[in-house]
Amino acid sequence: MSDDKKGQVTDTGHVWDGNLRELANDPPRWWMISFYASLIWVAVYFILYPSIPTLHGYTKGILGWTQIKEYKKELQEIEEIRAPYENKLKGMTPAAVLADRELTSYTINAAKVLFGDRCAACHGAGGAGNPGFPVLADDDWLYGGTLDDIQESITNGRQGMMPSFGSQLSAQEIDTLTDFVLALSQGKGDSVPAGKALFDEAGCSGCHGPDGKGMHMMGSANLTDGIWRFVAKDQRESVKYTITHGVNDGSDPKTRQAIMPSFKDKLAPTDITKLTVYVHELGGGQ
């Protein structure tokens, strides 16, 4: 076969350094076939898909393919996977959701996004809380930690009220009360008997209860545990400020703001159910 050609070397006719010749072998046939096949491929592709830019847009291609259509199709696929769960969730109470292990798992994952969008700005990612905004992952609840309580808080919002005592009590009395509240939180309330008397006298016990444990009905804080509604580096200063200016007391311009908005009109009932389950399962649900 190749013997016939012996001695005949096809080259380009270029010679360097007197003896270096450039061979002119044809590319392999299969290579040329692939080359032409890819040219045809490009032509077909240009006809089928958007490709050539024009002055006012681009050629659309006869398949009508667009990225947004593909995106919507994929979204549709995800919706289809979610649909059985979502349909099941409709009209379900949070308690019924929690009874179903698989549905709970779905709900918590779905609500994670909702929580990030709607709640985390104040309550922190994962319900970790922020200064001035309650931690949701602990077992201390202003308005109760049952599913019903949580659902009510999300649906209708909460706005507690503590009057400002700055104008009713002397600076010294406020100091005494502050000492008492700080001692109470460490379980040593008896060490400040003057404070205990003042606590009842000034009407604190009316809301916070005679033992200072707070009432879910009113959202009054439990003062006997180590968890602070208005947590600060200098906790003494913070407590003093709260007693002096109150919470949500319109008569005191320096009063603390503490408003949980209502989500009744912002979220679908199913979303509120999901968030209720999510918050309940953050770690402190009762």
Added chain:
Amino acid sequence: MSTAKEELEQEDYAEIYREFEAHINTGGETIHPKRMPGRYRTIKNYTMLVWLVFFLGPYLRWNGQQAVRFDIPARQFHIFDITILPQDVWMLALVMLFFALMLAAVTSIAGRVFCGYFCFQTVWTDVFIWLDEKFEGPPQKRRKLDKAPLSWEKVRIKLPKHLIWIAIGVLTGISFTLWFADAPTLWRQYLSLEAPLVAWVTVGVFTFFTYLFAGFMREQVCFWLCPYARIQGVMYDRETILPTYDFHRGEPRGKLKKKTTESGDKLGDCIDCRQCIAVCPTGIDIRDGQQEGCITCALCLDACDAIMDKIERPRGLIRYASLDEMEGKPPVPLYRRPRVLVYFAIMLAAIGGIVYGLSHLGSIELKVLHERQPLFVVQSDGSIQNKYILKILNKTDKAMEVRVSASGHPRLKLIGADEAFPAAPGRVTADTVFVRIPRDALKGDSLPILFRVEDSADPTHYAEYKSMFFGPSQ
């Protein structure tokens, strides 16, 4: 002004160019190798049978299930009693390492044994050439038929062959897909035209490339597409045995009737009958020495031996021999070839890893994710609470009820793990638990916690995972 020396050099260069020219096979001419019986032909016939495993494997049943099934949608590999999940895929890497090193080791010892005897490209090509011969006759007739103008007679001869080629392609494609699904079900789907699109596409692609590669491109694939052929040069060494033409014995070559060359030298054993070229599936001349086109199928050894028998000269003018042997050096035993030893050592390590993996597959796998937001929560009783998400993978094929426990601190309280709960087979089940430790009992701001998940029916099925517990900095 060229001196005699320079002219000599020019001639040398011309020789080099001729070599290049002579060896370039770009597929312009179809190679019609001759088939003849012989020792290596028989060996190849047997080694080719390895591919029966590919065709018949999917039909093997084991405990009522397909014995080997690569279930991609469910992300499970079933191999007899073993189920391999994605978490165990590191073993696949070792399997690949093993085969890669085996290829290297075998190449170092005896050249491209894979190409010559086992490779799907050469095996399928061999079958297709066999069909060439069955339908069209010996090589001369096939060449004549190729050159003949298109006629009914030509179509009558060629068409059935091409149909059988395509049928083989289809069967190859179908057999491939059967490894990934339940074989009888998929067959039913193929026959009722209800198979999934991906299956049809796979069969189509396999059919097309089988037809193209084994029917038309043949040695071109080995020459220009296959990377293995290109790296053989670095995998051979002086001790590697390869089909070699013994030029000491063969040269100068010449027709049998002549006794001497024109210059009067005594002729060698090679009678230049060109049978070694005629049988070569890649169309090379082994007498040109070791070259990229040689797939070491050793069919030229058969051809040459048959001729040597006829002219009553000893066999082995072309034989498996090393470069050392050709140069008259003594052979080096395997155990004194460091390269081979290193290859075998790595292969052993890979096998060791696979055996370890298979014997430690376990029935449960546990991962514990510690919640980072918040890292810890102070409870109203002053204790510190950490949240953990457990990912429990049931690696068995039966549902089990699992129970979670934790240890690492004497006053640790695990919350949310009172009841056993179901873990579906082959799936990851997530579970959230809380660990509480009284603040005054905490020394330092973190401590290790060991989680344990066990099958409540059979506690010997368990998995453990070490995580951390975090509290406020002291």
